[in-house]
Amino acid sequence: MAVKSERKANGGCMRSIFKKISIVFLVFLLVFSTGFEVEADGGGMVTITVIVSESLESDSGLEEAVDVRVKKVEEVDGTTIVIYDKTIVTDHFATFEGVPVGGSCTITGGTAPGYVAPELVKLELTKFKGNFNRTVNLVYERSEEGIPVSGIEIDKTDMTLLEGRKGTITASVIPENASIQNVEWTSNNTDVAVVSEKGEVTAVLASEDKVEITAKVVDTTTSEGKEFSATCTVTVKRIGEVLNPEPIHAIVGEVVKLPDIVEVELNDGTTEYVDVNWIGAYTVGEEQVIQYDKANEDGSSYILTGEIEGTDYTASLEIYVTGEPVLSVESVDFVDALDGSVSIGSVSVFTGQTTTIGMNIEPDNADIEPLEWKWSYEPVDENNSTVATVAGVTAGDSAAEVDFAVTILGVAPGKATLYVEKLDGTVLDSCLVNVALDPTITDPAYIAATTTDSPEPVDQFESKEDVYIRCYNLPAGEYYVKVEEQGSQVPLGETNETDENENNDRIVVGAEDAEVIFNLYEATGFKDSTKNSKSYFVSMSKNPEYPSGDDADGIPNTFMDNFKITSPVPTGFIVVDVHEDGYSPISQEFYESYKIFKIDENGDIVMDENGDPVVEEIDEIDVILGREIKDKTAEETQYSDYLNPGYETDPTLPKYTDEAKLIGHVNANGKVTWEEPKEVLKIGGYILLIELPKGYASNLDAVNPESEDGELLKEVHITRNNTVIRTIEVFK
Incomplete structure (x- = not known):
């Protein structure tokens, strides 16, 4: 199959004996509105070169190296997300590669003895497509007279050591950029304890006599040669x-x-x-x-x-x-979580998200508790020590012939190899985990899922035939392409090296091609995902193994983006009925413990003669359908998460936050009157919650018996055309 592409030059229950109320409501979900979109800049990366010098005209750097830091953050739904944060120690030049396009970043220089540090620099990252370079000068002002010392501090004033052991005292000259930083260390009794020029104390002999370890700095920037010192008292004991x-x-x-x-x-x-x-x-x-x-x-x-x-x-x-011996695990095989017959050697996940791999063991009734999980990391940022972690191990899907499900959490960009070992260090199996920044909070770099009409990144399509991939400034060559389903490592479709007519169908990028666009379905023939709520992941690489990391020029070995295929306007039903004790309407008793403030005609809270707010009973309750909350599981999400914090003291304010997308009112006759939705109910995951009087609970946190994945009753997945039925049981 030949793949057509376009090129342009230069150019993401309890069940209780107490009273029970069944609530079932009916609402037609044919909604139409604009939906929610996140504006994204064009794909690309910035390379920032920082020059450290005494002046703009200087060709030489500083006498001592300083910390240079580049940091980029973004505000997403009120949360500060660190997009890039890297520190390089240098005395002249520092190159920061892979800073995402869009917004701005800050550049700061650390302190240097004898210099006044430059102020923070804010660099606007111009919205270009592709890659570009920026240069920033950090100019340090040397003090000709010298910056005088004003004092010295140590991190401890007393310390006890056992004979033969060591301890460290850390000294700091004040201010940090004082011209003189040389610290002299002395012990007043070297028979008992000695100290090195770095402040490391060695306990020599136990004694009742205490030893004074002194840190001293002499300020030679002045003619007086003023001395500053600090002392730590050391006691040496013996076992x-x-x-x-x-x-x-x-x-x-x-x-x-x-x-x-x-x-x-x-x-x-x-x-x-x-x-x-x-x-x-x-x-x-x-x-x-x-x-x-x-x-x-x-x-x-x-x-x-x-x-x-x-x-x-x-x-x-x-x-x-x-006791009798127990079986030990002799072999482990990492497999696809949805198909235990498929062994896997790698998996991909975004930062802050999880993926699941299967694990089969032999013998199948062996005890896995003694197994040990170990990692080797290759983070993108040297400041990150952890790339991924094992978030949990649970029973696998027996129908898929998977013994255990291992959940992996992406922590920071990079790659990590997960090893499962016996206690004696024997490695039973390993899996490479590739972790990338979530493209929903970072601009797509190099490749982006788009349409033929617009270069803007698209995160949701109506059909797979609509998905086009735009490539920006890729290195010239022939690229393999594959499409995977989130949570599965079996490709839904991929390019072949040659087809039956021996025509190469890999994507060809020429040396002069600043932009290449191709239809993803034509290139890979990828199949539909098994679940509408799952994301599709597209990967491009010159290597059919799709390796992680960067090449010698700092260009990723594998380019990735993700998207969903769902209708933007869902149709269907959510069916709910309202009953108490099986059939009778809700009684007033249900509302007796629920109070709200009384409001006058001007919208002010009515006060009694004692100056306290007047409260009144309500005769209806709310049911809300809210969007899933980032960083919270369904079980952790509660009705209060959608309440406006100011509503309790000022009921004139909106009762709910913008995340409550559909609001209904349940009256005593069991009918639900729905307000107009704030916006279109997009296809995806929602949380169903009910407003309850004090002393009542519901079964929404129970497992939905009709769910194949063990989801809770409160979890609602809106697809293109579906009917959702829920019965909410409320207990006193």
Whole structure:
């Protein structure tokens, strides 16, 4: 199949014995409005070169390196999102690559001894498509007379060390940019404790005499040579006896958590807890553990020896093991969460979102508790130490022949390899996790899902035939393309190296092509997603393995974007009925504990003779359909999350926030009168909630028995044409 493309040069229940009320309402969902769109700038990245110097004319940098930081943030729904944040230590030049186009960023320079630091620079990132460069000068003003010292501080004024151990004291000259930064360290009793030129203190000999460790700086910028000092008092003690911990009793196969500290008696009669490392133990996270596969035949205990850090002392721990052996996991296979017969080696996820992979084990009834999860990270930003984490392990889908489901959370851009290991370090399987910034909060770089009529990025299409991919300034070459479903690693469609007529159908980008556009369905023939609410992910790479990371020029090895295919105007029904005790209308008793402020004709709160607000009973309750709240699960989302914070004290204000998209009023006859929707109900996920009097609860947090995914009754998914039926049970 030949792929057509266009090119232009240069140019994202409790069930209770108490009273029960069933609420069912009926509303026709044929709604029409403009919908909600997020304005996005054109795709591209900015490379920022920062020049650090004493003047604009200077060709040389500073005498000492300083921290240079570039940071870009955006406000999304009232939340500050860090889009880019990187610090480089340099004395002259620093190059920051991959800063997303659009908005602005800030550039700051750290302090340098003898210099006045430049003010913060705010750089506007012009809205271009493709990539461009910007240069910023940070000019440091040297003080010819020198910046005088005004003092010195240390991070501790007293410290106790055990004989043979070390501790560190940190000194800071005030101000940070004082011309003189040389700190001299001295000990007034080197027989007891000594100090290095870096402030590291070594306890030599236990003594009743306290040692004074002094940090001193001499300000030579003035003729007086004024001295400033700070002193830390150090006490050195010795271990007299190790008090061994109590014996531990365990069963065969149990992962035994070991104490990380033991109590010791010191030479002055006091006791203290000290760190201990148990020989032969395994480290899981920050804990020391051990596991025994059998008990001693004579019933005796296992004995562990622990080394006390920094000393020659040891501790002893007895562990008595009983019981029959348990099965250990011998092999692990990471598989597609929706198809246990498909092994996988990589998965992709956006920052702040999760994806799920399947895990099959042998033997299938083995205990997975002793398994250990480990990561190796390659973050995009050197300031990020974590790229992804394991958010949970639950039972898998037996129908898909998956033993366990492993949920992975994307934390920061980069790639990470997840290893599952035995306690002894044996690696059973691994999976590469590619984490990218969520394109809904960052501008699409290099490629974007669009239409033929407009270059603006589109995140929702009516049909797969409507999806076009625009490529901006891609390196010349032939590109593989694939489409995946969110949560699945099996491609819905992809280009082939050659078709049956031996015509290459990869996407060709020429050296002069500033922009290339092609129809994604024609290129890949991708199938429909199994769920309307899921996103489609499109990837382009010259390598059919679609590797993560950047090449030597800082260009991504794989370009990605995502979109959904759903009708922008849903039609269908949500059916609800209102009853109490099965059939009778709601009684006034339901409302007795619900009060609101009384409002006069001017909209002011009516006050009584004591100056307190007058309250009155209400005779109806609200049912709302709200958009899912970012960073909250359905279970965590409650009715109060949609209330306007100021409404309680000023009922003239709107009762609900803009996230409550559909508001209905339930009266005593069981009828729901719906207000006009604030905007079109877009296809996607919503939360159904009910306003309840004090002392009442509902079943909306219960699992929907008709759901295949274990979703809650409160979760509502609006698709192109569907009927949603809910029965809300309210309990006193």
